[in-house]
Amino acid sequence: MSLINTEILPFKAQAFHNGKFVEVTEADLKGKWSVVVFYPADFTFVCPTELGDLADNYDTFKSMGVEVYSVSTDTHFTHKAWHDTSDTIKKIRYPMIADPTGAITRNFDVMIEEEGLALRGTFVINPEGQIKLCEIHDNGIGRDAKELLRKVQAAQYVASHPGEVCPAKWTPGDETLAPSLDLVGKI
Template identity: 55%
Template sequence: MGIIGSTIKPFKATAYQEGREFFDVTDADIANKWAIFFFYPADFTFVCPTELEDLNEHYPQLQKLGVEVFGVSTDTHFAHKAWHDTSEKIGKIKYAFLGDQLHTLSKNFGVLREESGLADRATFVIDPDGVIQIMEITSEGVGRNANELVRKIRAAQYVRNNPGQVCPAAWEEGEDTLAPSLDLVGKL
């Protein structure tokens, strides 16, 4: 897909967030910040509420890491509010939901299913420079794990803050990292 390392494209979307009036979010709003765009197929569905609730449970931890979270589907901001007001799981969510009924974000990130007008189940992590550092796309019936997402973000932040270092598989904060060099070639 060639999307890792690319810069987020300009966008404007109307958001719903508990306790706020509807508001617009643009690419300028995430400048100099870490952000997650958490795409899901549609409101009032089955796997989506479990994923969104799981992500919400990690939202305070993500905020401490300086990461803002946006749930995104091709529904409108009105549908997001209705779902929030009628679903026990969704009613708990504190992060913003972006309406993408014009498919701007879904197309920008390459996750729009043209035949249905729905977004794939996809996650993108954007760094403070607007560069896509992490992406994950799963099939319709496979839910994502927010705990693993937090681990990946910590690794991405570590690599950004420690040039010349990389995080090996299953790396956890505080564990050893690697400094790629000719000395390591063939020894791992």
């Protein structure tokens, strides 16, 4: 079953954020657009490239009213240790959620049970707490923050313009489509 248009399930977790340990719940993801990025583990190889890319684009996400959250099955202590020792991870200003029990990872259906690790899952959540985008990658395939930004822009556009949809490669300012019988077979 697809998670698209379902509401995020309740959770409560510790996160490392701006030098402190903080509690994050599903309520924190509501009332604004959120991006939740699951990754396998701290102190690995592809993960810091992705999280660093998100950190480099974080100001753009924030300017769009979007909060970014990263999640792995590591503890919040491990997140802090990684942050303190990696120049790439030091750039992160978004919450790094700890999910050592795997509850959140299972809620989003990205748990690799036999490894206790998450797949690379990316979720865009609207202010009502509904999942509007879900992408799950094999752990050897890294993600691109700029492509994610474009998809968030499209999700926000569609949410604020009922009756319009964004075609492939749409970027803000491009033409959209208004689905109708007149368009069938003409695109």
